Amino acid sequence: MATAALPESGNHGDAGQGTAGTVIQPGWVRLAHWLNVIAFALLVLSGWRIYNAAPIFPFKFPRELTLGGWLGGALLWHFAAMWLLAVNGIAYLSLNIVSGRLRRRFFPLTPRQLAGDFVAALRGKLAHDDLQHYNAVQKLAYLGAIALLVLVVLSGLAVWKSVQLPLLRELMGGFDNARVVHFLAMAGLVFFAVVHVVMVALVPRTLLVMIRGR
Numbered sequence: 099m100a101t102a103a104l105p106e107s108g109n110h111g112d113a114g115q116g117t118a119g120t121v122i123q124p125g126w127v128r129l130a131h132w133l134n135v136i137a138f139a140l141l142v143l144s145g146w147r148i149y150n151a152a153p154i155f156p157f158k159f160p161r162e163l164t165l166g167g168w169l170g171g172a173l174l175w176h177f178a179a180m181w182l183l184a185v186n187g188i189a190y191l192s193l194n195i196v197s198g199r200l201r202r203r204f205f206p207l208t209p210r211q212l213a214g215d216f217v218a219a220l221r222g223k224l225a226h227d228d229l230q231h232y233n234a235v236q237k238l239a240y241l242g243a244i245a246l247l248v249l250v251v252l253s254g255l256a257v258w259k260s261v262q263l264p265l266l267r268e269l270m271g272g273f274d275n276a277r278v279v280h281f282l283a284m285a286g287l288v289f290f291a292v293v294h295v296v297m298v299a300l301v302p303r304t305l306l307v308m309i310r311g312r
């Protein structure tokens with residue numbers, strides 16, 4: 099129910115009215131999504147190793163769940179994957195904006211639609227028969243994840259280049275606070291990813307679409 103039924107124009111592949119061969123997720127979206135999954139996994143696992151070297155909260159992550167072996171190794175993984183996440187993210191966002199897909203796929207998004215779809219989701223009555231449109235809860239979740247990815251990159255930059263980027267550092271509330279912001283953005287994204295994968299498992303057709311495009 100209640101997916102924003104905007105008519106979509108057909109020249110970017112995420113459009114059409116549901117014929118069997120219609121491309122629902124264009125190739126560049128699928129490529130960007132799966133590159134993002136790889137970069138995100140590498141960043142989280144190496145990030146937990148870096149965190150363990152100087153924890154900001156009274157806990158550490160189990161060593162078996164970390165990547166890099168030691169602080170230096172984890173930093174190398176983190177910086178390598180950082181470029182993949184950032185460059186891929188900039189390409190994904192730019193193409194989404196320039197092609198108009200961002201507006202078509204994620205908007206409009208009103209509190210009314212959100213409330214309706216949220217209640218339907220809680221009752222297990224959210225329909226998934228039309229994969230061409232995201233429902234309002236999906237739109238909010240994906241936009242939230244994209245915003246958190248931007249925040250994780252900016253706060254990471256503030257931690258990495260805190261002397262060279264004083265404005266960004268101060269916007270994050272100083273170096274120590276930038277670390278907290280970076281951690282909380284990571285935690286929000288891990289939470290999103292867990293819920294996201296559970297939802298995908300509940301509607302496996304969406305996974306096929308994210309792999310094959312249709």
Ligand code: HEM
Binds near residue numbers: 236240241287304
């Ligand atoms: C193995 C892990 C993952 C799987 C299997 C997966 C699968 C999927 C699938 C099937 C969709 C399409 C959903 C639909 O049509 O309703 C999707 C969309 C999306 N996923 Fe994932 N995902 C994974 C991890 C992630 C992670 C880690 C992030 C971000 C940190 C993420 C961010 C997104 C976003 C933003 C979209 C919307 C993309 C767009 O339409 O432009 N995913 N994912």
